[in-house]
Amino acid sequence: MDIAFIDNVLFATVRTATPLLLVALGAMMSERAGVLNLGQEGMVLVGAALAFIAAYVTGSMGWGVLAGAFAGMLVSVLFAFIALSLMANQVATGLALTIFGTGLSAFIGADYVGQSITGLSPIAIPLLSNIPLVGKALFAQDLLVYLSFGLFAGLWWIMRSTRLGLIIRAVGENPQAAHALGYPVIKIRYLAVLFGGAMAGLAGAYLSLSYTPMWSEGIAAGRGWIALALVVFASWRTQRVLLGAWLFGFASILHLLLQGYGYDISPNLLGMLPYLVTIIVLVIMMRRKQGIGDAPRSLGRPFSPSR
């Protein structure tokens, strides 16, 4: 096994992990505020479709990325209105959103199936990208990957060191008490959901503009769901979301690796790896004494200020 090979494996791991990281960070924020949005997959798909169309029509990657994030956010407004203002069941609303997003993206993307664009090109950062092992994986990626690193750092800082992060956690933990202290619970939850939508849209843009620069129906391939599991196993902590995303990214490319080495294992079995990892990690975590002690206490529960 030579160094170049390991370089490539790490590079591919980070690339595969990026959409998971983006979705999971967004989902984590909305769950921290107490809103469980199972519509991630749908938002990723709509984001991916619109990002591709915008980039194809304008010929500009920048417009593509913006359109993706904006589309994801727009879809999440629908969720926020139904789940937060009308106080519908969040699980049902989220599932409906995924189904809606799947159908909508297939519909608007139908004319673009088979079209191709030149994807985002990697930008190697001088010197840093020459660091052995991690250089290529971390510093020879495209702009969206760097953006995901920046978002990760920003969210980590917000959740760890700012009053805003504290308020978001308070709202997800005990909205009644937060309301009593004068914090605008519904507004904060709206913003958290919209942020989650934008992140999911961004993940979609990464898929259709960089990871596989094309549009095909169901391009998200369950990544919205994996990201949701990722948030649980990261126990709603930012750093663990990053580690988890990398772990999943690695598990996802493992079958390519093993095939490369000539192991004769069914690719279908290996394709199950990320999901198996999810289950195993969850089992291990739940066996620990405090369980998933960090789960926001009011996760998924509607809040009505009048009660």
Next chain:
Amino acid sequence: MRLELLGLSKRYPGCVANDAVSLKVEPGEIHAILGENGAGKSTLMKMIYGVVKPDDGQMMWNNKEVEIKGPAHARQLGMGMVFQHFSLFETLTVTENIALYLEPSEVSSMAALRQHIEAVAQEYGLAINPDRKVGSLSVGEQQRVEIIRCLIQDIKLLILDEPTAVLTPAEADHLIQVLKQLASKGCSILFISHKLHEVNALCDRATVLRAGKVTGSCVPRETSPADMARLMLGDELTLTETFTGGKTADLLLQLKQIEVAPNDLFAIHLRDINLNLHRGEIVGLAGVAGNGQDELVDLLNGEIAANAGQMTLSGQSITPLSVQQRRRLGMAVVPADRIGRGAVGTMNLTENNLLTASITHGTKGGLINWQAVSQRTKQIIQRYKVKTTGEHEQADSLSGGNLQKFILGREIEQAPQVLICFHPTWGVDVGAANLIHQQLIALRDQGAAILVLSEDLDELYLLADRLGALCAGQLSPVIAKDEVSLEQLGQWMAGQFDSKETSHAH
């Protein structure tokens, strides 16, 4: 004068929570608000703290009239309140919780706040680790967090709503020390309680509320607990009805030297409980809440097991029997909490009827005869004058009194031999209370044995043939009602059992 209330009133549809309440609190004074459950203590405190707006009356703060716009305004004026049910964020640390309570301008940095918390904690001997998550703290420690949260600002008045209800005795003693220290620095304290000995130990003055009105004011150190109890409970009987005594027949339920060790910090240790229940009699047990009533009812119902002692029904041991087995033998229990224990709120009346009635009727071979159950439910509604739209109405949409009539009816219709009734008329209007009383007497006259646990002494004197009291998990003598003066009962409630003959029930 730190705080003065002049004729404060608050009316809710169908009840007057506070009727022209006036009181005065001096700087550095510890002032108790005494009263039974439902006397209007909590409403009064919420009006002072701005959670609830008064309908009438004035409030003076430092000799100036104020109208409190809300809790934030009250905090600005220098008030703090520790609620009965804490308003803390469990997954956040102590420091984070306190930071959320303060204005952003008051938190220069988390590190500075953390130091401030430690300084306050040390000053008042409120040991707390600012970095612990609130969810991992005991209830007593959580209360400390709430108190520190108030003390971290320059506080002039601290309101505590039954603060010792959730504390172990040792923690309660410690809290009293902290409050005394706080008062000595000039902070006024309003202390809501119904525990007479605490009020005696701590408070400079007490204002007594009964049914929303001030019934008296006293200096606890110079007033006997019996006198305070009389102010709280009233010395004239308000229920005008009278019933003739029952005809006591053979022994039905017997408790012999029962002991129940507490299974958590807040449970009461039941010790040496001896009690006999005969056919055709009602035994009434008085006692201030939290003196073992819950444990005794759970024990009789079969939810918790005795560590020692024997329980027999008609001579047959029922000590090891489950709830269902006891019910099959003719025991029935009407618990204190109607929704959650007595009935399932989201199920309709027919279904709720079936929950306990299925033991005696309504099912055959595991199949439900809905028609029969529905018929019986209609009967209960009619006979016990339950105000409802019908047998398909959901239990939690009934008023408390109506649901209580229904639950009681459900149990009585099964013709139990022994009925345990916990707070049979709590929160029930007078008309419904009369009906419930009549039904209990009728069941007794049919030969059932009934145990009534209540904080309402009027009710106990009205219903019971024999009376006793629970205090700190021990049972006073249980003797004929005519031989128990109100004063005697007050002493029993305070744990002084030996002033009369100590022989237990005959």
